[in-house]
Amino acid sequence: MAKKPNILFIFSDQHRHDVLGCAGHPLVQTPNLDRLTDWGMRFERAWTQCPVCMPCRATMITGRYTHELGFTSNVTADRGDTVDDSPFKPAWPTIMKQLQGGGYETASIGKTHYHGRPGSQEAGERGENFDTRQFGDFVKDFGWDYVMEEYDRYGHVQSHVKSPYMDFLEARGLLEAHQEQIRGIYRLTPTHWRGETSVLPQECELSSFIADHAMDWLQSRDSEKPFYLHLGFVQPHVPLMDDPIWAAYYADADIELPDMTMPSATNEVWAGKVKRLKTHSQVQTMTDDFVREGIRHYLGAVSLVDQKIGEVIDTLDALGELDNTWIIYSADHGEMLGEHHLWAKHCFYEGSVQVPLIVSPPDRKNRGVCSDLTQLIDVVSTIAEIGQVAPPEGARGQSLLPMLERGSGGYEYVFSTIEDWTGVRNEGYRFTLHVPTGTPCELYDLARDPGELNNCVEDPAYGEIVNQLKAVVLDHCAG
Template sequence: MCHGMAGPGRIRTTGCRASGRMTRPNIVFIFSDQQRADTMGYAGDEVAITPHLDRLALEGSVFRRCLASSPVCMTTRASVMTGLQVHQHGVWAFADPGIRFGQSHVRNIQSAGYRTGVVGKTHLWRHGGGHASDHLEEMADWGFDDARETTGPSESVDTDSIYTDYLAENGLLATHRNYLNLYLNSQRPLPWELPSSQLPTEAHLDMFIASLAEDWLRDNVSESQPFYLQVNFGGPHDPWDSPPEYRRMYNADHMVPSIGAEQSGPVSPLVSLLREHAPAKLDQMSRAENQVMKAKYYAKVTLIDDCVGRVIEALESKGLMGNTWIVFSSDHGEMLGDHGLLAKKNFYEGAVNVPCLFRPPGGGETQQSRALMSHLDIVATLIDIAGAPELIKSDGRSLLPMLDDRLQDTHQAAVLSELGLPPSVYTMVRTDRYKLSIDARSRAAIDLYDMQDDPDELRNLVNELDYQLIKSDLIENMLNPMISDLDTSAW
């Protein structure tokens, strides 16, 4: 077995000795899209069917309070690539290909001697026509030696990739795009009415991405060079189009209804806008419709879990599990009806709390931590595992010392999440107990929640007299130092 012990019951993760030489661990970073942190079995959800993610959690470490750098796809992915906060890299909404000439954690890992690759959705360039292969040079600039890129599901309506090539070759492209056009048009079905995908299960986008991962491992694994592979799934992002057999796994009657209790205190402008422009008015949704809607999301979560299982099986078939880190997270969460909302673009827990688990080479002891952390800490840990140069001006702190010993419930004193389009930009700071959101330009507070006494975020304390000192302290001593380099003068 290619590992040693580092303390009672823990796995040494810095490498192993084989044939008289020290080798470095491989890294597989699995990144899903729009996946809540609480909809897996290992997270305590008794309804969720996620045996493969549960296995990784059983053999590794789970961080229960990992926050997205931003509850927006392209924005948070720019943070993951650069290790920077949103206000530092400046990608507030749409991808900026120019930032690839700045720092990249992938390029740092590549410089440390790793073979690097990505399969699936990157969201690092703007979609709308053309083919993903047109951006291979950009992927190389980011540091990927072998990029096999698709788009996300909705983007495949008008942007081609190796996935749409595959569908066209099999006579399935029109079926795929007709379904998406039905979903995306102004008369889209309500989320509890959306039909299943019309594609064969093996032709679903996420199954195709799993096959890309299998092929990448077949083509790139070498005894002479460690590898770093990102596997970026398109789901469980909407549309919740999982094949019929996945939907049959769930009984809607078993679904716990979304958080719908009446809230007190002011409603943030973010939430007001989302409710005003929502394509589905969830305040008119019945309990039964809510449960059916949630079952459709859970079915896609299980689809993603099966895809993760295929990656694990590919690693096992090549004897790689003993010297490979498997890391799992998502770009942001999914509101799933909580507070009358779908998708993301707000700072409620459903949108910003994301899965985070690390399975070390050879497996380790099951551990869970309440330590406060963010995507930037995942990035710092990947770099640390690879022995690569640290990123400059990154707030991320490596979790590897904890992972090599015993998990603690403290890591960062506070973490940021940022959202908006200048000049309308909002910043959230989360501490162990409180969550505060502000208008980034004026520094005016818009939300304050006591996450210990009010985990469902039903009582906005921002205007209550008893909390004014707490609010001021969070702004002055936590938030302002973290955004001291935010320049709003051009706004």
């Protein structure tokens, strides 16, 4: 019986869908993601099921929508010393458990975000160290045989917190300088969105550390089982930081600004959301030069992730495993990158909700670009089909494998939810509903307005479309 194929799922954080060479970006260098595209298919209209980290990551192990899992934001558990209040439940059916049952060795290296960013204030007040590795057994309960977990850079600023990467930096005498820099560009400081170049050498950057650990794991494993490796890069998530080498590369790049037209508040319900988006983005700081600098650092962070992906691919090749390995690349959500005068995500604009999605089979045959609407939860069903196991119970997505052969077969509607808002799009329109009150908040006629600049939700000419899409959303949320 032929050995089942290996599966490498590379999942970065906050990678905007069009910041790829293969997507036509004029500046960014991503030769390895371009190579994966040449070896398979890029799905250019893939929607995340939630444009923030934690809920999306829950959908990516279960294949279920966020409202079915019971949480739609990061706030629930983004703090504390324990996993007691985590919205992630080890009893969930997951794709990793299915693969374990199908004979796979499973490993998660990098970011998982199944529990909150370690705040550990209580430990600090007691004068005790707090080691993030204590969460390892909790993460393993979701179906991982091996776990090496790392965190957003914000998790590295407290001197009493310990993690694998912090130990790595401390052993090299670099931890204090790293912590000092992160404190200086911490959340909502004036330089938070403008970004900086890291004080660390490239080989000590967090992306390098995570990739190096993954390569060590691949080289040292002695199992005869096929593997499922989830490689979770933290970057290009904020703070926007590039390494010195890529910073030099982009230093003189001619950065083109996006359209920075601000969102419109069409009604009182939506006005509150728009205000929070603007506050989080610190719109008062967003001069043209400020935004250009943020984009510059973001491009460098993306290119370092790409560089490290190339090293992992080359390691698979050297081990003789590449010809039996499926490689999938995506991200949990995008990054507004100054578009609509916003940073980050938290909304249903294309820059936030649309993500890169590349599927590369072992035969490495180019299958082009699929323009059909797809969803991130499709990755769960795709991995299940590759691993010859059933999807986890309750999974909603569809396998992308048939689309690799025929080039089409997506959805009529795709959905995303954050907090009390659910967004939907089809071929012609994107619509947002405040579900608790039933208030329509956004409607964009994408044929006439692909840049999503004219919110026509209150235009009487679109009344029938608004009512139709409102019914679609309510039916989705009731399912």
